[in-house]
Amino acid sequence: MPLLLKRRTVIPGFGLTFGLTMFYLSLVVLIPLSTVFLKTFSSTWPEFCDAAFSPQALAAYKLSLGASTVGALVNAVFGLVVAWVLVRCRFPGASVVDALVDLPFALPTAVAGIALTTIYSKNGWIGSLLSRFGIEAAFTPLGVTIALIFIGIPFVVRTVQPVIQELDREYEDAAASLGASRWQTFAKVILPTLWPALLTGFALAFARALGEYGSVVFISGNIPLKTEIAPLLIMKHLEEYDYEGATAVAVVMLAMSFALLLAINLLQRWSRRWQSP
Amino acid sequence: MFRRAFLALVLVCAAMPAWRAEDVTLLNVSYDPTREFYTEFNAAFARYWQDRHRQTVTFKQSHGGSGKQARAVIDGLEADVVTLALAYDIDVIAEKGRLLSPDWQTKLPHNSAPYTSTIDFLVRKGNPKGIRDWDDLVREGISVVTPNPKTSGGARWNYLAAWGYALKKWNRDEAKARDFVAALFKNVSVLDTGARGSTTTFTERGIGDVLLAWENEAFLAVKELGPEKFEIVTPSVSILAEPSVAVVEKVAEKHGTGEIAKAYLRYLYSEEGQEIAARHHYRPRSEKVAAKYAERFPKLDLFTVDELFGGWRQAQKIHFERGGIFDQIYRPGAR
Numbered sequence: 001m002p003l004l005l006k007r008r009t010v011i012p013g014f015g016l017t018f019g020l021t022m023f024y025l026s027l028v029v030l031i032p033l034s035t036v037f038l039k040t041f042s043s044t045w046p047e048f049c050d051a052a053f054s055p056q057a058l059a060a061y062k063l064s065l066g067a068s069t070v071g072a073l074v075n076a077v078f079g080l081v082v083a084w085v086l087v088r089c090r091f092p093g094a095s096v097v098d099a100l101v102d103l104p105f106a107l108p109t110a111v112a113g114i115a116l117t118t119i120y121s122k123n124g125w126i127g128s129l130l131s132r133f134g135i136e137a138a139f140t141p142l143g144v145t146i147a148l149i150f151i152g153i154p155f156v157v158r159t160v161q162p163v164i165q166e167l168d169r170e171y172e173d174a175a176a177s178l179g180a181s182r183w184q185t186f187a188k189v190i191l192p193t194l195w196p197a198l199l200t201g202f203a204l205a206f207a208r209a210l211g212e213y214g215s216v217v218f219i220s221g222n223i224p225l226k227t228e229i230a231p232l233l234i235m236k237h238l239e240e241y242d243y244e245g246a247t248a249v250a251v252v253m254l255a256m257s258f259a260l261l262l263a264i265n266l267l268q269r270w271s272r273r274w275q276s277p
Numbered sequence: 278m279f280r281r282a283f284l285a286l287v288l289v290c291a292a293m294p295a296w297r298a299e300d301v302t303l304l305n306v307s308y309d310p311t312r313e314f315y316t317e318f319n320a321a322f323a324r325y326w327q328d329r330h331r332q333t334v335t336f337k338q339s340h341g342g343s344g345k346q347a348r349a350v351i352d353g354l355e356a357d358v359v360t361l362a363l364a365y366d367i368d369v370i371a372e373k374g375r376l377l378s379p380d381w382q383t384k385l386p387h388n389s390a391p392y393t394s395t396i397d398f399l400v401r402k403g404n405p406k407g408i409r410d411w412d413d414l415v416r417e418g419i420s421v422v423t424p425n426p427k428t429s430g431g432a433r434w435n436y437l438a439a440w441g442y443a444l445k446k447w448n449r450d451e452a453k454a455r456d457f458v459a460a461l462f463k464n465v466s467v468l469d470t471g472a473r474g475s476t477t478t479f480t481e482r483g484i485g486d487v488l489l490a491w492e493n494e495a496f497l498a499v500k501e502l503g504p505e506k507f508e509i510v511t512p513s514v515s516i517l518a519e520p521s522v523a524v525v526e527k528v529a530e531k532h533g534t535g536e537i538a539k540a541y542l543r544y545l546y547s548e549e550g551q552e553i554a555a556r557h558h559y560r561p562r563s564e565k566v567a568a569k570y571a572e573r574f575p576k577l578d579l580f581t582v583d584e585l586f587g588g589w590r591q592a593q594k595i596h597f598e599r600g601g602i603f604d605q606i607y608r609p610g611a612r
Contacts, residue, residue: 051599055609121482139467139484218474221467222425224607235470236427237599239344241369245599 033254040251043244051245052252056224057233061252063141064230068209071148072156076202079156080194086157087164101157104150109214116147117219139221144229147215152205159201163194196268203264210257301537302335306356308343308430308520309473310494314557315360321553322544326537334537342471343430350374350525357529357538360522362430364388364582365589367523376527390519391545392559395579396438398510399479399488399495406486410512411442414487415460422467422485424475426596426603431472435489436603437592438516441585445514459606480507491518492574493558517579520559 040048051057086098104112120127120137130137137143167190175185213231221227230253237246307315319336326334339346339354343362350356351374361367364382367389371379382389400408406419414421424432439461443454467484469475472494479488480502487510490498495509522542529535544550551561555570567574586592596602 054600054604056604056607059609117482121484123483138482217470222470223466223468224604225609232470236425238348239342239428240598241348241373242599 036247036250036254039243039247043248047244048248051237051242051248056228057230057249057252059225060228060230060233060249061256063144063228064210064253065256067141067145067148067229068206070145071152071209072202072206074145074149075152075156075205076198079153079201079205080160080198082153083157083160083164087161101154103154104152105154109151109212110218112150113147113215113218116150116215117143120146120219138219139227141227143219143221144216144227147219148209148212151212151215152209155204155208156198156201159204160194160197163197167193192271195271199264199268199271203261207257207261210253300333300335301534302337303357303534303538303541304337304339304355305358305360305541306339306346306350306354307360308346308362309340309471310431310491310497311360311520312338312340313497314493314554314559317557318545318550318553321549322541325544325549326540332537334541342428344428350376355528355532356525357532357534358522358524358542360520362518362520363433363589364390364519364521365593366430367521368590370523370525376525377523378526381523382521384524385522385542386546387562388519389521389523390562391522391542391550392520392554392561394492394518394520394559395515395577396435396489396512396518397492397495397515398512399476399490399498399507400486400510402504402506402508404508404510408487408510411439411457411461411514414439414464415457416464419464419487420466420485421461421464421487421489422469422475422479423465423489424472425468425470428470429472429475431491431494432468432475432489433592433597434491434516434518436596437582437586438489440596441516441580442512442514444585445580455602455606458602462606492560496558511575511577514578514580517581519581 043051082101086094086101117124117138119125120130120143122128122131122136122138124138127137135142137146171189172185175189180188211231213229213235216229217232220229220232222232230249234246234249234253237243237249305315305319315336315338319338323334323336326332339349339356341349343366346354346359347361347366347369350359350370359367359370367377367381368379371377371381385391398408398414400406407413408419413419423435426432426436436458439458440454443457444450447453447457467475467478469478472491475488476490476494476498478484480498488495488498499507499509522545524535524538524542526535529538545554546562548563548566551563551566552569555561555566555573558573560574561567561570582589582592586595594601
């Protein structure tokens with residue numbers, strides 16, 4: 001195996017860098033995560049199921065997955081538009097807008113949560129407008145989704161932006177000169193190039209949203225079965241000193257996110273292969 | 278020249294432990310709404326100790342949700358004393374952390390609870406929904422705000438207060454009490470994780486007709502946010518909330534602060550300590566101080582956790598543990 005690896009690489013120092021990578025990944029990612037799994041072994045299978053698949057837990061997974069998916073989808077669409085405008089359009093204050101995109105990264109999530117709740121609650125700016133149409137945002141699943149859209153937007157913009165920058169305008173010109181409509185140019189020429197980056201952005205925004213706790217607990221009503229997200233359920237178990245229950249939920253969340261991220265990675269690989277025959 | 282400087286340094290280092298022994302630092306790990314109270318009390322105790330023992334005490338305070346604080350102490354936060362929202366949280370420190378003896382509650386008078394409080398209702402000015410007592414909370418169309426009993430110590434008092442009221446009303450009929458509490462929580466649309474969060478939801482976001490709150494927190498809200506906006510309704514019956522205090526023996530031993538930590542907690546029972554507590558809307562244990570502040574604290578029928586629930590361990594187990602009654606209220610299909 002080492003021989004094989006050596007033959008394949010032309011870059012020197014492969015053994016060293018590979019070793020470092022594994023060491024670093026183990027220290028930062030694998031060891032903490034494996035303790036989560038180890039902790040679940042201290043409970044029996046029925047106990048695990050009782051905590052991991054209780055009606056409350058199932059409702060929480062559903063809300064967490066649903067709101068994260070919707071949030072990441074919205075971000076994928078509008079993040080693409082934002083990235084496109086930032087790269088292709090010259091307008092005064094473009095650099096300010098560019099910096100604004102990163103703010104959800106930098107802002108403490110609790111601050112984001114409280115600010116969003118203030119705006120979207122019934123007596124807030126946007127919330128009072130929405131309530132006129134009979135829509136309640138804060139303390140409903142919609143509020144959860146809004147918070148997750150907020151924290152996810154930089155992931156899509158920042159992954160798609162560099163790819164748009166690399167995109168050669170000549171392709172679009174060529175497509176136009178060959179008689180393609182604007183929509184055809186977008187769907188057949190631009191989108192396939194952006195697809196892998198867009199998927200990565202979507203996956204990152206989705207994964208971040210799934211684990212988000214700080215901002216959501218403020219804007220969600222936290223009612224079991226209705227507006228309770230899975231990370232809150234974990235906190236609740238910890239609060240009861242029920243570490244087994246907490247890790248049971250955490251393990252299910254981990255398994256689901258890992259499966260989804262893996263699926264997205266495979267999809268990406270498949271779309272790349274499909275693109276370059 | 279260099280040597281002299283070095284010598285001076287050695288001398289300073291040698292002298293250091295001598296004057297450092299004079300100063301003592303105490304870490305008091307407490308829960309959310311006691312911030313203002315302990316700021317004042319710590320200053321008073323520091324003065325008292327300085328007069329008696331010619332020793333300067335500096336305090337470090339930590340505040341947060343009671344359960345979270347207990348967990349921090351178990352996980353290694355070196356608190357000399359804990360002053361938490363409910364006895365159960367200190368029980369857990371004794372049980373899981375083994376940092377103090379299980380009979381800690383007998384070490385100070387009044388079950389180691391130097392001041393008490395109760396659960397009141399905070400309503401909007403003029404009480405537009407006419408909320409007078411617990412029965413009004415389960416009426417159709419009343420929106421109630423309380424924190425989540427799973428994550429907030431204060432909310433567990435709220436829940437048990439409602440349960441106890443129902444027990445008394447229906448002659449200790451557990452099934453009736455359960456229906457009552459389930460109906461009450463059906464009227465709750467936001468369960469914040471902590472007491473302060475619920476207060477914000479009620480006062481700033483305009484959610485709900487009534488907030489279940491610590492008496493002192495309700496007084497504080499009215500004082501800070503204006504008596505023209507909110508008023509306090511005292512129910513006929515409520516729970517005697519007994520926030521407990523204890524020396525974390527293992528840690529105090531290690532820090533050599535055992536004596537002063539004990540004196541600190543005992544000072545809570547002194548006349549000055551009781552006065553400060555009363556000023557911050559905690560009900561004092563001392564009858565003399567209670568008489569002085571009598572008009573501040575409305576009279577109502579108060580029951581204790583020991584009377585109706587057989588103590589905190591029991592209450593925790595039946596009501597708040599995974600699969601307990603609180604979880605059953607939120608089963609799909611349950612009313």
